[in-house]
Amino acid sequence: MMGIFLHSCNAPEDIIEVLARIGVSISTTSINDAITNLSKESSTALRRLGKTLTTSFAYDNVDIELKHTVPTLEKPHETLVHLTSGTFIPLDHGVVREDLDCSQELWQRSPMNADRSAVEPPINEDELLQLHPETLEHPTGLLRSGRFNAWVFRRDLIQHGPPFFRRYLKELGKPEVVEQIPVVRSSQVPAKMMDISQSTPQGNGDALADLFRQVNVGNPTEKGCNEVTDVKNYVVLVHGDLLTGERIQSFQASRRIEKTPWRRNQFIIYVMGLFHLKMACADAIWRICIFPKAARNDPSSLIAFVGILRKKETAKIESKPGFRRMHEVIEHVGVVSRLDCWKVLASKHYIVLVGQCKS
Incomplete structure (x- = not known):
């Protein structure tokens, strides 16, 4: 464990060897062997996860400044390295593969599809208010939004108002539950770091292609992809920041004239985070x-x-x-x-x- 920690901290080899000689750590060779074995186990776990086709992807950029990099002719003074990190998040809450079997149906309605069969009407703001319609009349006479605002007033009064109201903290309770998502212990499997800059739409396409390669998911009809897990008609949820979402959509728009769903990347569905x-x-x-x-x-x-x-x-x-x-x-x-x-x-x-x- 100490050897892995030293490796993650990029400790000099001389220090590792000294600690190995006094019995605190293992040698550099043993550390490298351990890293290799861990990488193989991680690769196996990623492929096993990819076979389920019930995993969402999440990735973001990582900028690392390497002050001692060797200058090259193309980048004589570049010290900032742009990488991409990612992770795979299994979908919980009873999600099964059949729930994601809708790629072609979504493509038929997609604005990127020039031959779409149906045009979806624009969403009106009033329709959003009907996602959780009011049911029975509440004893307070307030709507759900009014009851929430009343709770916020009580919270501020108890937590930030006169000290007299601190005594009611235990009686404050939680806001009214509308439709609660069950709390589960989620898990994730980290992806390998990618030497890809996602600052462009093409960079995001390369990052997604690398992530699919790591979980061994693809189209078996493509050259060199005979043993991959076929994505078929399933969609894959991808998470990232808002700029990542724009670049993914731009990348998909540039591929919309391709003939196969895999090359169009039509199965990729971007989902923004609440943050x-x-x-x-x-x-x-x-x-x-x-x-x-x-x-x-x-x-x-x-x-x-x-x-x-x-x-x-x-x-x-x-x-x-x-x-x-x-x-x-x-x-x-x-x-x-x-x-x-x-x-x-x-x-x-x-x-x-x-x-x-x-x-």
């Missing part, structure tokens, strides 16, 4: 409420609250705040705004109550 959706929402709020100069003129604008809460960071937030800073701005401004609403409403009730007592 990236959250990033997109934070960026949208910044572009609407902060970036336009006209949005900063109102005394109750978002940037006005930022000037109170984060006075030294106003210029940074106006120009390029980044996700984490913008996320904190949204959270903190929301908390103080809700507490201020409670203060105003409580003051009005107090004034009315005092007036009734005097009368």
Whole structure:
């Protein structure tokens, strides 16, 4: 174990040999043999996982700066190496292979298909509200969104309001469950690091081809692919950031005139993560409420609250705040705004109550 750790830390060979001689670690040769055996076991596990065809792919870029790289004629001073890391995530929650047997059906409706049989109507925002329609009338008289907002008010009051309300923390509970996904212990199998830069659509295509090669999934009719697991009519879910999704779709668009589903990559279905959706929402709020100069003129604008809460960071937030800073701005401004609403409403009730007592 110590030898594997030293290898992962890129420890110098001299240090490894010294530690091996005093019995703390194993020799460099033994470490290399162990790495080779682990690689073989990993390759076998990946192929076994690929046969199930119920595995999603996830990958992202990895930038490593190698300050001691040897300059070449093509890259005389390049020290930043662009790689791609990936992982394979088995689909849980009772997903079976037949659930993914819909590649051709989706292709018939895809906008990339020039000969598609049906044109899907655009999705209206009102249709999204019907994903979880209201059922019975609630005793509070509030809709589901109103009940959630009420819970958020109580949470802020208990956690950030006057100390008196801390006593009700145990009674706060959780938000109302609409459709809960069962919590399971997920697993993943890391992919081999790929010497591929995914900064272009073609780079993403190369990364996906390498991932399919690692799990031995492909089209048996292709040259040199006789022993691969046939993807057939199944789709493969691929996860990545939003820019990765755009490049995957661009890569698929460039291949849409190919004759076979495998060469069209029509079976690849990009699925964004909830974290990236959250990033997109934070960026949208910044572009609407902060970036336009006209949005900063109102005394109750978002940037006005930022000037109170984060006075030294106003210029940074106006120009390029980044996700984490913008996320904190949204959270903190929301908390103080809700507490201020409670203060105003409580003051009005107090004034009315005092007036009734005097009368």
